[in-house]
Amino acid sequence: xxxxxxxxxxxxxxxxxxxxxxxxxxxxxxxxxxxxxxxxxxxxxxxxxxxxxxxxxxxxxxxxxxxxxxxxxxxxxxxxxxxxxxxxxxxxxxxxxxxxxxxxxxxxxxxxxxxxxxxxxxxxxxxxxxxxxxxxxxxxxxxxxxxxxxxxxxxxxxxxxxxxxxxxxxxxxxxxxxxxxxxxxxxxxxxxxxxxxxxxxxxxxxxxxxxxxxxxxxxxxxxxxxxxxxxxxxxxxxxxxxxxxxxxx
Numbered sequence: 001x002x003x004x005x006x007x008x009x010x011x012x013x014x015x016x017x018x019x020x021x022x023x024x025x026x027x028x029x030x031x032x033x034x035x036x037x038x039x040x041x042x043x044x045x046x047x048x049x050x051x052x053x054x055x056x057x058x059x060x061x062x063x064x065x066x067x068x069x070x071x072x073x074x075x076x077x078x079x080x081x082x083x084x085x086x087x088x089x090x091x092x093x094x095x096x097x098x099x100x101x102x103x104x105x106x107x108x109x110x111x112x113x114x115x116x117x118x119x120x121x122x123x124x125x126x127x128x129x130x131x132x133x134x135x136x137x138x139x140x141x142x143x144x145x146x147x148x149x150x151x152x153x154x155x156x157x158x159x160x161x162x163x164x165x166x167x168x169x170x171x172x173x174x175x176x177x178x179x180x181x182x183x184x185x186x187x188x189x190x191x192x193x194x195x196x197x198x199x200x201x202x203x204x205x206x207x208x209x210x211x212x213x214x215x216x217x218x219x220x221x222x223x224x225x226x227x228x229x230x231x232x233x234x235x236x237x238x239x240x241x242x243x244x245x246x247x248x249x
Contacts, residue, residue, distance in 0.1 A: 002035065012036055014111055016124045027108070028079040031089050036111035038124045041093075049095070049104040059099045061119060063126050066131040070122050075108070094122060160233045169227045176220045184211050 002013060015030070015037040022042030030037050075093035076230035079235040080086045092109035098174055107125040109116065116124070200207065 024077050024079040038109050041106040067099045163234045
């Protein structure tokens with residue numbers, strides 16, 4: 001895309017991306033291609049950042065009604081390719097201090113200062129953080145997400161959903177089946193024990209397993225009957241903490 005549109009642009013574009021793109025190999029490919037970028041640094045040492053002298057954050061400026069202090073220094077990164085060759089390349093390392101919350105973090109930049117000043121690079125990456133990325137969350141607090149301009153929301157004729165009481169029963173059925181499978185295997189590996197006169201020894205492990213299996217099988221039967229009594233779908237108006245469904249009118 002950059003190669004396609006570069007002749008039409010007054011200046012080379014700058015890519016701004018979040019921590020998901022923070023990887024030395026990806027940075028190296030961008031540097032080698034001559035692509036300018038700004039990215040959050042992914043792995044940070046909080047103790048090291050906290051130990052930096054406050055006087056080093058010599059540049060102050062406001063952004064989104066918040067006060068920040070920053071400074072930058074060079075940082076060398078290295079990347080070993082598939083052929084085993086190691087490449088070392090420099091990036092601009094910007095330290096950012098959000099004063100109100102006393103939070104410190106870092107950004108990595110590949111762009112000459114004539115293309116992107118310290119202020120511009122910092123503002124670019126701050127646009128990927130905080131209130132700027134919470135737009136939809138703030139909208140949801142103030143405006144219904146199901147609102148459709150030009151439509152009137154009316155009560156839907158269908159107010160039924162899959163019965164939520166069935167799922168817990170199915171989970172209990174699954175646990176019981178697993179428990180029974182385990183008991184069946186144990187029973188096949190446990191020989192029947194007899195007294196000297198040939199009668200079955202009372203309270204033997206084999207007998208205890210049979211009794212446990214019988215109880216579990218009865219529980220399984222009862223649960224199947226309980227599930228069969230439950231309707232597959234229910235009206236939401238009969239449930240707690242459910243709101244009626246709307247549709248466009």
